[in-house]
Amino acid sequence: MSLANIFGLDRSRLEEFVLSLGEPKYRAGQLYQWLYAHRARTFGEMTNLPQPLRDKLAGSAVIGQLGVAASQSSAADGTRKFLFELSDGRRIESVLIPPRPTAADADERMTLCVSTQVGCALDCSFCATATMGFIRNLSPGEIVGQLFAAEAVSGRTVTNIVFMGMGEPMLNYDNVMTAVELLTDQTGIGISPKRITLSTAGYADRIRRMADEDRKIKLALSLHSLRGDVRTALMPITKKFSPDELLQALEYYQKRTRKSVMLEYIVFDGVNDTDEDVRLLVKASRRIECRVNLIPFHSIDFTGAGGRTASLRGAPPEGIDAFWKKLRSHGVTVFIRNSAGVDIDAACGQLAVRTTQ
Numbered sequence: 001m002s003l004a005n006i007f008g009l010d011r012s013r014l015e016e017f018v019l020s021l022g023e024p025k026y027r028a029g030q031l032y033q034w035l036y037a038h039r040a041r042t043f044g045e046m047t048n049l050p051q052p053l054r055d056k057l058a059g060s061a062v063i064g065q066l067g068v069a070a071s072q073s074s075a076a077d078g079t080r081k082f083l084f085e086l087s088d089g090r091r092i093e094s095v096l097i098p099p100r101p102t103a104a105d106a107d108e109r110m111t112l113c114v115s116t117q118v119g120c121a122l123d124c125s126f127c128a129t130a131t132m133g134f135i136r137n138l139s140p141g142e143i144v145g146q147l148f149a150a151e152a153v154s155g156r157t158v159t160n161i162v163f164m165g166m167g168e169p170m171l172n173y174d175n176v177m178t179a180v181e182l183l184t185d186q187t188g189i190g191i192s193p194k195r196i197t198l199s200t201a202g203y204a205d206r207i208r209r210m211a212d213e214d215r216k217i218k219l220a221l222s223l224h225s226l227r228g229d230v231r232t233a234l235m236p237i238t239k240k241f242s243p244d245e246l247l248q249a250l251e252y253y254q255k256r257t258r259k260s261v262m263l264e265y266i267v268f269d270g271v272n273d274t275d276e277d278v279r280l281l282v283k284a285s286r287r288i289e290c291r292v293n294l295i296p297f298h299s300i301d302f303t304g305a306g307g308r309t310a311s312l313r314g315a316p317p318e319g320i321d322a323f324w325k326k327l328r329s330h331g332v333t334v335f336i337r338n339s340a341g342v343d344i345d346a347a348c349g350q351l352a353v354r355t356t357q
């Protein structure tokens with residue numbers, strides 16, 4: 001008989017589980033506390049449950065945690081990349097990112113960039129994960145498990161989570177939102193929703209859904225261009241949702257949630273850093289309350305990618321600086337994002353599992 005994995009179940013699913021064992025509903029609340037507030041890894045640790053119940057649980061379920069297959073630390077900035085092995089042998093990566101030592105909250109902030117899928121179907125031309133193709137969605141337990149494992153191995157407390165690792169979170173919406181509910185439950189894991197950011201490649205319909213559901217987490221859009229042809233070449237998803245449809249969805253999101261959004265923009269030399277790009281970004285920033293993050297492009301040569309990907313060149317630092325100045329001079333709230341983990345292929349767009357899946 002295969003044992004049920006109860007790690008990642010929310011309260012209602014835990015209730016179903018305890019009822020299926022013929023136990024009273026309130027046991028689900030106790031299990032919930034042990035799993036998420038106390039982070040128990042075995043039923044033996046659950047000392048307020050009677051021994052016969054602990055035995056029964058051990059005979060019918062497991063607390064499935066992620067195994068760390070490898071981890072690598074950046075000598076340059078302390079970023080740490082984890083390779084996790086899932087129960088079916090698939091592998092994913094997460095990245096623990098310390099703040100810059102000069103940051104105002106350097107003592108306190110620790111960000112974990114988590115994956116939501118094994119691989120990704122979206123084929124963005126600048127992204128290493130795209131070279132893996134889509135393999136499968138992660139369960140809520142596999143998403144939350146990245147936090148537990150990263151904290152256990154590093155000994156650090158994660159304060160912020162970004163859904164910017166492998167995969168498109170909006171294509172695994174239900175599992176991602178269950179994970180968000182577990183992560184933000186103040187009686188369990190207890191991370192503030194204001195410290196969680198979901199980044200999408202541009203699913204306008206799911207952006208509207210997030211707004212309708214009044215999700216408290218923050219939203220980021222991987223924008224990279226507002227010109228339809230350029231964005232389509234960089235991100236084929238643009239054929240489904242045009243830049244204007246995305247801006248309309250963001251307007252809708254803001255009307256409903258009153259929250260500003262982050263626009264992520266990798267600057268490619270001579271591709272999306274023209275005066276026309278400045279004009280369109282300025283116009284968008286007048287339409288939507290946003291902060292634009294300019295991101296240096298990091299090589300993904302290690303994936304052996306060809307075609308357009310091989311020809312993409314990141315703008316040099318002085319080019320990014322010039323683009324930043326132009327945007328700023330027009331009143332755009334714009335920042336240049338610090339590159340973390342480049343030397344261990346852990347920077348934005350560089351996550352890809354090289355071993356055979």
Ligand code: SF4
Nearest residue numbers: 120124127130167201
């Ligand atoms: S950038 Fe994100 S959405 Fe695009 S292929 Fe990579 S993981 Fe998928």
